[in-house]
Each structure stands twice: as structure tokens, then as C-alpha cells.
Amino acid sequence: xxxxxxxxxxxxxxxxxxxxxxxxxxxxxxxxxxxxxxxxxxxxxxxxxxxxxxxxxxxxxxxxxxxxxxxxxxxxxxxxxxxxxxxxxxxxxxxxxxxxxxxxxxxxxxxxxxxxxxxxxxxxxxxxxxxxxxxxxxxxxxxxxxxxxxxxxxxxxxxxxxxxxxxxxxxxxxxxxxxxxxxxxxxxxxxxxxxxxxxxxxxxxxxxxxxxxxxxxxxxxxxxxxxxxxxxxxxxxxxxxxxxxxxxxxxxxxxxxxxxxxxxxxxxxxxxxxxxxxxxxxxxxxxxxxxxxxxxxxxxxxxxxxxxxxxxxxxxxxxxxxxxxxxxxxxxxxxxxxxxxxxxxxxxxxxxxxxxx
Amino acid sequence: xxxxxxxxxxxxxxxxxxxxxxxxxxxxxxxxxxxxxxxxxxxxxxxxxxxxxxxxxxxxxxxxxxxxxxxxxxxxxxxxxxxxxxxxxxxxxxxxxxxxxxxxxxxxxxxxxxxxxxxxxxxxxxxxxxxxxxxxxxxxxxxxxxxxxxxxxxxxxxxxxxxxxxxxxxxxxxxxxxxxxxxxxxxxxxxxxxxxxxxxxxxxxxxxxxxxxxxxxxxxxxxxxxxxxxxxxxxxxxxxxxxxxxxxxxxxxxxxxxxxxxxxxxxxxxxxxxxxxxxxxxxx
Numbered sequence: 241x242x243x244x245x246x247x248x249x250x251x252x253x254x255x256x257x258x259x260x261x262x263x264x265x266x267x268x269x270x271x272x273x274x275x276x277x278x279x280x281x282x283x284x285x286x287x288x289x290x291x292x293x294x295x296x297x298x299x300x301x302x303x304x305x306x307x308x309x310x311x312x313x314x315x316x317x318x319x320x321x322x323x324x325x326x327x328x329x330x331x332x333x334x335x336x337x338x339x340x341x342x343x344x345x346x347x348x349x350x351x352x353x354x355x356x357x358x359x360x361x362x363x364x365x366x367x368x369x370x371x372x373x374x375x376x377x378x379x380x381x382x383x384x385x386x387x388x389x390x391x392x393x394x395x396x397x398x399x400x401x402x403x404x405x406x407x408x409x410x411x412x413x414x415x416x417x418x419x420x421x422x423x424x425x426x427x428x429x430x431x432x433x434x435x436x437x438x439x440x441x442x443x444x445x446x447x448x449x450x451x452x453x454x455x456x457x458x459x460x461x462x463x464x465x466x467x468x469x470x471x472x473x474x475x476x477x478x479x480x481x482x483x484x485x486x487x488x489x490x491x492x493x494x495x496x497x498x499x500x501x502x503x504x505x506x507x508x509x510x511x512x513x514x515x516x517x518x519x520x521x522x523x524x525x526x527x528x529x530x531x532x533x534x535x536x537x538x539x540x541x542x543x544x545x546x547x548x549x550x551x552x553x554x555x556x557x558x559x560x561x562x563x564x565x566x567x568x569x570x571x572x573x574x575x576x577x578x579x580x581x582x583x584x585x586x587x588x589x590x591x592x593x594x595x596x597x
Numbered sequence: 598x599x600x601x602x603x604x605x606x607x608x609x610x611x612x613x614x615x616x617x618x619x620x621x622x623x624x625x626x627x628x629x630x631x632x633x634x635x636x637x638x639x640x641x642x643x644x645x646x647x648x649x650x651x652x653x654x655x656x657x658x659x660x661x662x663x664x665x666x667x668x669x670x671x672x673x674x675x676x677x678x679x680x681x682x683x684x685x686x687x688x689x690x691x692x693x694x695x696x697x698x699x700x701x702x703x704x705x706x707x708x709x710x711x712x713x714x715x716x717x718x719x720x721x722x723x724x725x726x727x728x729x730x731x732x733x734x735x736x737x738x739x740x741x742x743x744x745x746x747x748x749x750x751x752x753x754x755x756x757x758x759x760x761x762x763x764x765x766x767x768x769x770x771x772x773x774x775x776x777x778x779x780x781x782x783x784x785x786x787x788x789x790x791x792x793x794x795x796x797x798x799x800x801x802x803x804x805x806x807x808x809x810x811x812x813x814x815x816x817x818x819x820x821x822x823x824x825x826x827x828x829x830x831x832x833x834x835x836x837x838x839x840x841x842x843x844x845x846x847x848x849x850x851x852x853x854x855x856x857x858x859x860x861x862x863x864x865x866x867x868x869x870x871x872x873x874x875x876x877x878x879x880x881x
Contacts, residue, residue, distance in 0.1 A: 398630075400629050400630070403629065403771070404767060404771070414766075415761070415766060417775060418757070418761060418766055418773075418775055418776070419761065419775055419776045419777065420775055420776070420777050421774070421775035421777050421778045513837030513840060514780055514834070514837065514840040514841065514844070515777070516776060516777070516841070533762075536840070536841045536842065536843070537840060537841045539761050539762065541764065545764050548764075549764075549766065549767065552767060553767070556629075556767070
């Protein structure tokens with residue numbers, strides 16, 4: 241037990257908590273505000289930030305004692321109607337330098353389910369901004385979070401931890417960027433109204449693609465998906481005749497044979513002068529005739545190609561983890577020395593591991 | 598201030614700067630990192646300034662544009678390509694363009710500095726020192742600088758196209774600009790190069806037609822053939838008849854031919870007077 245003020249973390253993350261439990265521990269609706277309000281009045285709790293994402297609920301605290309942290313846990317469990325003893329089986333509990341390092345790793349995407357993802361950086365920033373706005377941060381957490389953001393940016397620029405996409409849909413979008421540059425003016429044709437096509441279309445939209453058209457063997461389904469995506473619908477029979485109007489063709493129909501022929505593509509390319517055509521064939525059996533790939537200015541990637549690239553990127557990211565962690569450890573150590581002084585000269589050596597409640 | 602060193606010493610310094618840029622870029626690529634564009638730009642600016650000093654000293658020594666032998670022609674072409682990169686590089690911000698420019702200019706400067714025969718003799722003045730002919734020669738060499746950059750963007754296009762076609766978009770290919778950006782850049786550079794070369798030929802024609810005896814017909818034929826080949830490539834590209842990798846290969850091959858054409862052009866120069874290459878001595 242420590243009698244000194246320190247930085248603490250408790251919570252539940254995807255690393256050690258199964259999804260069924262995380263569902264119960266997630267701060268949905270107004271629960272986050274209720275917990276924050278309850279923590280605000282907790283004696284001995286100087287500062288706190290609540291990070292609540294789909295993969296983690298974490299409380300970053302500057303508390304005067306371990307007992308204060310235990311009380312904060314009780315408040316949280318009571319709010320979630322979750323047994324404290326059961327929470328202890330899954331919880332993450334860190335203190336001091338280890339807590340600072342954990343925050344650095346979270347902000348850098350090293351602790352994410354999809355290694356190196358960058359969305360978490362924005363979520364940590366939002367959580368910190370919300371805490372600042374609520375007046376629950378002070379000198380220590382301000383410094384720790386600012387340093388975490390700097391460390392995350394440093395790792396992102398100095399290592400390849402965020403390089404390359406690791407989901408099939410995002411790999412496809414990255415390839416389109418490699419061909420067309422900015423996607424804002426890129427015209428996309430989605431062939432098939434299935435789930436994987438919808439996901440890929442949304443990935444394109446999230447990267448700035450605006451002109452989307454949907455064609456499906458069932459025109460009703462095409463119209464339905466087009467409405468969901470804010471896109472236009474095209475009769476399936478016109479797909480090849482109007483192929484030249486599009487830059488990227490995402491194919492994911494359940495057709496038993498190819499729906500894009502080499503002859504149709506060659507005719508479309510003749511009317512596009514130097515503008516390439518990019519086919520993303522996510523269908524099985526394949527929607528794009530194998531001969532299309534041999535045409536000049538046509539690029540064809542099927543599901544296997546995309547999955548292989550995603551896997552290579554994932555392996556490349558994993559190879560960078562050790563280097564990224566070393567950079568973060570160095571920064572966490574430097575930060576912790578100054579934070580320990582600020583907390584009143586307490587022993588940093590005693591504050592580098594798992595917290596005890 | 599710059600007279601403290603000889604012109605060749607300045608040009609060696611320039612080569613050192615370009616070598617630094619090449620090493621900096623290569624190390625970054627080998628480590629799968631994107632190099633700082635600002636740092637690369639600063640390194641190339643340093644090399645460009647040193648090369649400018651060197652060529653300026655040459656120019657002062659001969660009282661005109663330093664295009665008196667193969668050494669100077671290669672240095673001037675590299676200098677022109679770098680000048681153009683510095684002018685457009687910051688605007689178009691094409692990834693790796695600075696690195697490839699440093700590679701190209703390094704080759705031009707190092708090769709010319711290491712072949713003493715290229716700088717053994719030089720012409721003290723072009724065609725009797727007529728300033729308009731000097732303008733013609735400078736414009737022509739500047740167009741070669743533009744075509745050098747065109748070759749770079751075309752080569753980058755070929756690398757990018759190969760990586761995408763062979764389904765290997767990772768590694769250092771990842772840092773290349775998009776296919777479309779490279780193609781657009783190539784068309785712009787080809788248009789610019791053809792325009793400058795047309796102007797150069799126009800200036801030369803106005804003054805040569807007054808004195809046909811001064812014209813070396815073989816040289817004229819070669820220069821017009823190079824110009825016509827570039828014009829034809831541009832027309833075919835704009836008409837959509839030459840696209841993608843064929844257009845890029847054409848741009849690369851044509852620059853090879855353009856460089857080869859420099860040899861007969863250089864030999865056809867006015868044969869007199871020839872003197873030892875003027876290399877400035879350091880100020881006492």
C-alpha cells in the first residue's frame with residue numbers, strides 16, 4: 241500500500257477482459273457523466289480523466305492514496321451494477337511510471353486491437369478535452385497527457401508502426417490513392433449490394449470519395465444501398481457500357497461468372513485516354529475476367545491480393561513494436577522524473593508497477 | 598568571396614551536397630522512413646548554390662554562358678534540372694522527386710568532374726561571341742534540364758506502375774507519388790521542355806538564317822530531329838494515342854537519345870580558337 245499521491249490507472253481493456261464483460265463495463269449513455277459527477281466529489285482524488293472507447297474503459301487518476309483509487313473503483317462498479325470482486329479479476333491496475341507508459345502506448349496505438357491504428361489518438365484527445373472542460377484535470381494530468389500526445393506523434397514519425405493498412409477495405413483504398421492521388425474527384429462504381437461492398441464503399445467515403453454509384457443484379461437492392469450511402473443507382477445491364485465513366489470499380493457480386501470482360505474494359509479504356517481503371521475484385525468466384533489485368537492502364541486486385549498485402553503490413557507493424565516501445569519507455573522515464581517531483585518528491589521507484597488495492 | 602575557391606572546387610562541393618542528398622534519401626528509404634522534404638530541399642539548395650558559383654566563375658572567365666565543352670554542358674544541364682526542381686518542387690510536393698533530382702544531378706556532376714578529357718579544351722566563345730547565340734545555347738541546354746526532370750518523373754511512373762502491376766505496392770514504392778500525379782507532372786514537363794526548346798531553335802534560326810555559312814547542317818539536323826521527336830511525343834500524348842508506360846518509356850528513351858545527340862553537336866562547334874580549359878586559381 242502506498243501512502244503517497246501518485247498517478248494511477250484502473251479499468252478494463254480488450255487485452256484482459258472478454259467482450260461479454262466489456263459490454264457490461266462500457267459507459268453507455270449518461271453513465272460516463274454520472275461516474276464523473278460522483279468522482280468529482282471523492283475526497284483525496286485530485287485529478288481524473290475517463291477514457292471510454294469500444295475496446296477500453298480506463299480511469300486516469302491523480303489520487304492521494306490507493307484507498308482513494310479503491311473507492312473510485314467502487315463508485316464505477318456501483319454505477320455499472322458490477323461486482324467489485326468480479327471486476328478485480330479483469331481489471332487493469334497500474335501506478336506511477338508504468339501508468340504513464342501505458343497512456344503513451346494507448347495514445348500511440350501500441351495497445352490497440354488493430355496495432356498502430358490512429359483513431360485511438362483522437363479518442364484520447366477527446367477524453368482529455370472533456371476532462372479539461374469539466375475541470376477535472378490539473379498540473380499533473382495536463383503534463384502527462386500533453387507528453388503522451390507528443391510521444392505518440394514522435395513514434396508515428398520515427399517508426400513504421402502506423403504504415404500500411406491492415407484491413408482489406410483500407411488496403412483497397414490505399415491502392416486507389418497510389419493510383420489516383422486525392423480521392424475527392426474519383427468516381428467509384430460498386431457492383432453488388434453485399435456487406436463487404438458496403439464496407440469498402442464506406443472506407444472510400446471516409447477518405448474523401450464523394451461520387452459513388454451502386455449497381456446490383458437486383459435494382460431494388462442497388463437503390464436501397466445507394467440511399468444508405470448517399471449514392472446513385474445504376475441498372476446492372478449498363479455496367480460495361482458506362483465503365484469508362486468510373487475510376488474505381490469495386491466488384492462483390494455473387495454472380496457465377498465474370499461480370500467484367502476484357503473486351504468491355506478495353507473499350508472503356510479507349511475513351512479514358514490516360515486515366516487508369518482500378519478494379520477491386522472482392523467476389524468469389526471472381527467478377528473480373530483474368531485477362532483484364534493484362535490491359536495497359538488497368539489494375540486488378542482480388543481478395544487474395546488484398547489479404548496478402550494486409551498481412552504483410554500487419555507483420556511489418558509488429559516488427560516495429562519493440563523499437564516503438566523503447567522510444568516510449570525512454571520518454572515515460574523522463575516524464576516520470578519530473579512528475580514525481582511535482583507530486584512532492586515521492587519515490588518513483590515505488591511507483592512503477594501494478595497498483596495494489 | 599567565392600573566388601577563394603576555383604570553379605572546379607565549387608563544383609566538387611556541389612557534388613558533395615548532392616551526394617549528401619542521395620545518401621540521406623537512400624538511408625531513409627532503406628529504413629522504410631519518409632525523409633524530411635524540407636531537409637532534402639535545403640541540401641539541394643546548398644548544392645545548387647555551390648554549382649551556381651562554379652558556373653558563374655566559368656562564365657566570367659569566358660565572358661559568356663559556360664557551354665564550351667562536354668564538361669560544361671553536363672554541368673549546365675544538371676544545374677538547369679536542379680533550378681527547375683527548386684522552382685516547382687515546393688509547389689507540386691511530389692514525394693521522392695527531390696531525392697531523384699539529387700541522384701540525377703549527382704550523376705551529371707560526378708561523371709563530368711571525373712572525365713578530364715571533357716574539360717581538356719574549351720571554346721572561348723560560341724560563334725564569335727554573338728550574345729543571341731549564347732541565349733540560344735543556354736535555352737537549348739535549359740530545355741535539356743527540363744527533359745532531365747521529365748525523365749525522372751517518367752522513371753518514377755515506371756517504378757510505380759511496375760509495383761502496382763506486380764502487386765508489390767509496399768517497401769520503398771510506398772513513398773512514390775500516385776500514378777496520375779506522375780503522369781500529369783510528365784505532361785507538364787514535356788510541354789515546358791518542348792516550349793523552351795522551340796524558343797531556343799527559334800532564336801537560333803533568326804540569327805543563323807542571316808549567315809547560313811555559320812550553320813553546321815549535321816548539328817541542325819540532329820537538334821531538329823530531337824525537337825521533332827519530343828513534339829511528336831507531346832502530340833501523341835495529348836491525343837491519347839501514347840499513354841501509360843509507353844509514354845513513360847518514350848520519355849526515358851528520348852532523353853537517352855538527346856544526351857547522345859550532344860556529342861555530335863559539341864563536335865560541330867566553331868573549331869577556333871581552342872584553348873586549355875580555363876580553371877580559375879584561388880585569389881592570392
